[in-house]
Amino acid sequence: MRTVTAKWAPTVSRSHTVYTDVYAWYGDTLTALVPITAGQVVFDVTAKGRRRCQLTVPLYSDGTRWDPGSDPAHPLATFGQRLNIYSGVRHLDGSLELLNMGWYLITATATDEQEGTVTVTGSDMFQKMEEARIISNPWGGFGTTYTYADVVERMTYVGLKNPFLDDPAILPFTITGLTNRSLAGSVEADEQGERTATLDTLCAAWPAQMAVNDTGALQFSRPVTAPAAQAVARIVGGTPTATLVSRGRQTSRQRIYNAVYAIGTDPATGEQRAYGAAEKTAGPLSIRGPNGWVSRWYSSPLLLNNAQAQAAANTLLAKGTLYTRTEEVTAVPDPSLELNDTVDVTTEAAGTFRGLISSITLPLTSSGGPMTLTVTNETGDA
The missing domain is CATH 3.55.50 (Phage tail protein beta-alpha-beta fold)
Structure with missing residues (x-):
């Protein structure tokens, strides 16, 4: 979860206005504060480039034409121009709190002169x-x-x-x-x-x-393979301060495996020198139960010993069972939530589901409506 002040939670639990600032950069130079009339950012943990954006910009605003045309140095051109997006809320005391939604490489612009708009599409900097x-x-x-x-x-x-x-x-x-x-x-x-x-x-x-x-930095960190012991946020329906609009759930066998075998090979001889096995032996995904045996094999010369092979097998198994149950949640926009945050989704009829956020679609304007989340976990109710 992004760092916020103590005023954040009370504000997002009430009806509030979404505010967004979009800064255009060309190299190390800030070139413009870009006006938008609509837009969204999409985060997806299953993609290599985890974030995308799409913005609607007026063709003309305050004397500026936002169609890049044939100008390679225009703030919205596609020659390495980047967008840094901040989104947030205005609190009851009038203060504005904006959070960094990241950097986006502009990949396309489309101008509609009849509508008087420019549509700007951006991708995660991982594309570079x-x-x-x-x-x-x-x-x-x-x-x-x-x-x-x-x-x-x-x-x-x-x-x-x-x-x-x-x-x-x-x-x-x-x-x-x-x-x-x-x-x-x-x-x-x-x-x-x-x-x-x-x-x-x-x-x-x-x-x-x-x-x-x-x-905008490429970050290497520990894999997140299970929800944390405590949720960073509760998305609640049916209360006077409800942040949940709707929820729906699904389960699927796709992308699920319940046994992983990791092998370390000697780069010179190709012989096996390390081995690790991780298997689900209890619960509905047990290899000995009705679910059956769904295995994955992984081999790498980087696995030097059994301990390293076992760690790789454990991590891959956790990933392989993570998407058993998925909930699609429509909720009040909250830019503080991030991918892999642990949240509780709670309604009186369906109870509480604790899971990891695996995707977010966040509107950047109040007219964009609610945000949508995908929350996933192997288990059922928390």
Whole structure:
């Protein structure tokens, strides 16, 4: 959950107005405060680039034409221009509290002169990582003399002789809550290859999750595989201060597996040198129950010993059972909520469901209506 003041919860539990500021940047230069008449940001934990935005901008406002036309330096052009979006509320005392919704690479603009609007589409800054293939890699594969942090640093840009060395959108990265250790085997980073493929290999074996955070930095952190013991927010229906509009639930066998076997291989011989197994042996997803055996195998030269293989298997199993039950929740807009936040969804008829937020669609104007959340967990009621 994003950090907010004590005034936040009482405000969002009442009828309130949504406020949004959109700042356009070109390189290191702030070029404009962009007016919007409608818009939304979408966060999705299942996507590599976890955030997207779509904004409706008036074609003319205060003497400014917001159609970029053929001007590559226009604030809304698609030549590396970025948007930094803040959204929030005005409290009863008149103060405004805005929260950083992150940075977005402008990927498309569409002008409708009859409607007098410009539609701007933006994507997570992770797209720049995917687009920037490795041009030159003097190291070839990374072996046991490198640590995980070393490879992250080189895959983000250091020493790869790429033409974006001065691009602030690529450089920053943070590593939080992870043990930095030497590689147990070789990781390939081929010239002309995707740098994100190497990073995916690292994350699976570390184990770690990789995502661009609100500041625009590529963040590596512990995978979130289960709700926390305490919810950061309660989304409640049927009360005078209700924040819940509606809820619906579904369950599915898709993407579910209940057994994982992780194998570490010797990079020189290909022989197995580490093994870990994680299985559901109790509950409705038990491998010995009616659900049956749904297995996944994972192999990596980065798994040096059984302990590392077991950690990888445990993490993958937790991910494999996380989406058993899903609730689609329509609620009052709350920009403080983030992906992987633990929330309680409560109504008198359906009880309480505690789960992780796996997607958010947040309106950026009051006319955009409520927000929608996807809340998911293996278990039933908390």
